[in-house]
Amino acid sequence: MATDDRTWKPSRRNLLLNGAAGLVSLYCDLETATPSRVSTSAARRAQADSPFEPFRADLPIPPVLRPSRRTATTDQYVVTMRTAQVEILPGYSTPVLSYNGMLPGPTIHARAGRRVEVLQRNTLGVETNVHLHGARAPASSDGHPRDGIPAGTRRVYTYPNRQAPATLWYHDHTHHATAEMVYRGLAAFYLLRDGREDELGLPQGRYDIPLMIADKSFNADGSLRYARDLNNGFLGDTVLVNGAVQPRLRVERRRYRLRFLNASNGRDYSLELSDGSPLTQVASDGGLLPRPSRVRRIMLSSAERAEVVIDFSLYRPGTELVLRNGLGTAGTSSVMRFDVVRGGSEDFRPLPRALREFKRLERPVATRQVVLDRQIIPRVEWQLNGLGFDMDRIDTRPRLGSTEVWRFVNRSTHTHPMHLHGFFFRVLARGAKRPGASERGWKDTVRVDPGETVTIMPYFDGYPGAYVYHCHKLEHGDQNMMAQMEVTA
Ligand code: C2O
Ligand code: CU
Ligand code: CU
Numbered sequence: 001m002a003t004d005d006r007t008w009k010p011s012r013r014n015l016l017l018n019g020a021a022g023l024v025s026l027y028c029d030l031e032t033a034t035p036s037r038v039s040t041s042a043a044r045r046a047q048a049d050s051p052f053e054p055f056r057a058d059l060p061i062p063p064v065l066r067p068s069r070r071t072a073t074t075d076q077y078v079v080t081m082r083t084a085q086v087e088i089l090p091g092y093s094t095p096v097l098s099y100n101g102m103l104p105g106p107t108i109h110a111r112a113g114r115r116v117e118v119l120q121r122n123t124l125g126v127e128t129n130v131h132l133h134g135a136r137a138p139a140s141s142d143g144h145p146r147d148g149i150p151a152g153t154r155r156v157y158t159y160p161n162r163q164a165p166a167t168l169w170y171h172d173h174t175h176h177a178t179a180e181m182v183y184r185g186l187a188a189f190y191l192l193r194d195g196r197e198d199e200l201g202l203p204q205g206r207y208d209i210p211l212m213i214a215d216k217s218f219n220a221d222g223s224l225r226y227a228r229d230l231n232n233g234f235l236g237d238t239v240l241v242n243g244a245v246q247p248r249l250r251v252e253r254r255r256y257r258l259r260f261l262n263a264s265n266g267r268d269y270s271l272e273l274s275d276g277s278p279l280t281q282v283a284s285d286g287g288l289l290p291r292p293s294r295v296r297r298i299m300l301s302s303a304e305r306a307e308v309v310i311d312f313s314l315y316r317p318g319t320e321l322v323l324r325n326g327l328g329t330a331g332t333s334s335v336m337r338f339d340v341v342r343g344g345s346e347d348f349r350p351l352p353r354a355l356r357e358f359k360r361l362e363r364p365v366a367t368r369q370v371v372l373d374r375q376i377i378p379r380v381e382w383q384l385n386g387l388g389f390d391m392d393r394i395d396t397r398p399r400l401g402s403t404e405v406w407r408f409v410n411r412s413t414h415t416h417p418m419h420l421h422g423f424f425f426r427v428l429a430r431g432a433k434r435p436g437a438s439e440r441g442w443k444d445t446v447r448v449d450p451g452e453t454v455t456i457m458p459y460f461d462g463y464p465g466a467y468v469y470h471c472h473k474l475e476h477g478d479q480n481m482m483a484q485m486e487v488t489a
Contacts, residue, residue: 054246055320055337057090061209062189062242065106074115077108081186082123088243092222096185097124099170103243104212104263105188108170112194116159118170122149127174128181131421132190133303134168134285134444135159139465142421145175145482146391159190164356164442165197166287167210167259167305175391179265179474183226183234187212187263192287201349202282202309203257209249213300214263215239215332230380231414233266233302233473238331248320248337252344253313255351257282260307262300265474268415268447270326271306271335272297277314280351283307286424286442288356293437297326301417301447303472306438309351310338317342356441361426361459366404368396372418372448372471372481373411381480382412382471388480389470395483396469398460407455410448416476418454419445422467422487425458445472460487 067075084101085093099105110116122128127150131143140147141157149155172178172186189210198204215236217225226234241247262269273279278294285305298306315321319340325333375381381388384395398404405428408418424442427435431452439446448454470482 054331054334055248055322057244057247059209059211059247059249059336060242060244062102062104062107062212065100065108068119074117075110077116077118078121079105079118080121080123081128084185086185086243088216088240088245089218089222092218094218094222094224096224097172097181098185099188103185105170105186107189107191107210110159110161110190110192112161112163112165112192114161116161118157118159119154120149120157121154122151125151126177127151128186129173129175129178130155130157130170131173132157132159132168132170133419134166134305135190136163136422136424136462138463139422139467142465142467143173144421144466144468145173145389148175161192163192164287165192165194166283166285167261167307168192169212169261169263169303169305171263176478179228179234179478180226182263182474183214183216183265184224187214189259189261191259197288200288200352200355202351203255203347207254207347208257208259210242210259210261211336212242212261212263213239213269213335214265215267228475229266230382230475230479233475234264235267236264236332239325239328239335241336246331246334246336248339250341251312251338253315253317253340253342254344254347255309255311255313258308258310259283259305260298260300261305262302264302266302267332268299268301268327268417269335270297270299272324272326273310274322274324274334279308279310281306281308281438282351282355284438284441285444289437289441290356290358291354292351293440295437298438299447301415301445301472302474303417303419303445304443304447312338312340313344315340358441361403361457364403364405364457365399366402367407368404369407369409370418370483371409371411372416374414382476384470384481384483387483389468389482389484391484393484394466394486396485398458398485398487400460400462400464400487400489403457403459405455405457407453408446408448409453410450413450414473414476415450416448416481417445417472418448418469419472420458420467420469422462422465423458423460425456427454428457429453429455462487464489 168190172181
């Protein structure tokens, strides 16, 4: 069995947790980046001799953050970005970068139409930046790379929540350093709900569960191992859900709403149930789908969300149902397990046939092409339309309130999850085909496979200003697969 602790050389960037100096190296060491070599980890080794077998830990649910103040219109929150030690592997303490000392960070619950203000205090000793992914927020609160939070300072973000209910998440967005910061723990849920959705009879309360999926690797001492892989994005050897290694969840014989988020840096998942039964998907990035749809598997690339309803009353008590990752191997081939237990509260209401109305969109006023590719010479960099990100350059100027057609043309041999800040889009076509059922709602991130062209229709309904769009393989985005649009009235 390989023990690549021996082959793994600590680099300056691994010193991140010991001091600010570690991060500085991230900004300029593209050519010297070590290839990722992440096959052995404390988790994997431990699995071999048992205490950390999969399905040993109970699924943790990140705590809901309490507002520090509530006014007639606004809920105010305070979050502190700080280093912390958390227990991911039983008996080990893992240093992380955190929101409020936990991994994932605390969940924010928001109601549509009610404003949220988050005061983010940066005590990490390095510059950070916070982005609420999936938010229709004013540009000044969007976490634009120019709006970093210098070490030792704070910033208030305002989220109007004038948008449909959906599963959002907040995560770090530090310029050129997002990948490592998110990997080391700066990610959390933000769940937006509204009264209309509440009335649909979807499972609520403790039967409505957010699941943050992210792969990691560990050093022998239990610390997180990170090596930047500019090709694939970081690929870990161990899947965590809500910060626990391949956990299990005891489920009653009733329906649950499960909100999957792929918070991995680079890994794609194909989620499927071990008994082969279909999943009933009810929502994607931008909230509810037009109607529930039964799908065999759910493809999820970085930052994508999919919500499903699973009816565990169809299973006998004692059933162990594994949520598999069809794209994984070994420690990444299963995600978690549902253990069906006796009993269960009654829930007889059938799922509604229609979940949400989709209004017809205006005719698109522009068609744009975005070529996804890599430059090798003079240095390796991922690019959009032949250019790496430049904060001082505006790449696209959509008009506020309009719709456009964008074609993502992937000329590379890697998958790129393409993400727009500030606005949602519909997926019109994947190649020449209509998108699958999972992609028929509003999206903010879409997977573009090697050689593929994906056509989307963004709707620039939101706030004016400069927003970025980028590849959400975080190492790609950091190393320059990002561009900027200025949306003007
Ligand atoms: Cu979740 Cu700019 O990204
Ligand atoms: Cu985003
Ligand atoms: Cu990419």
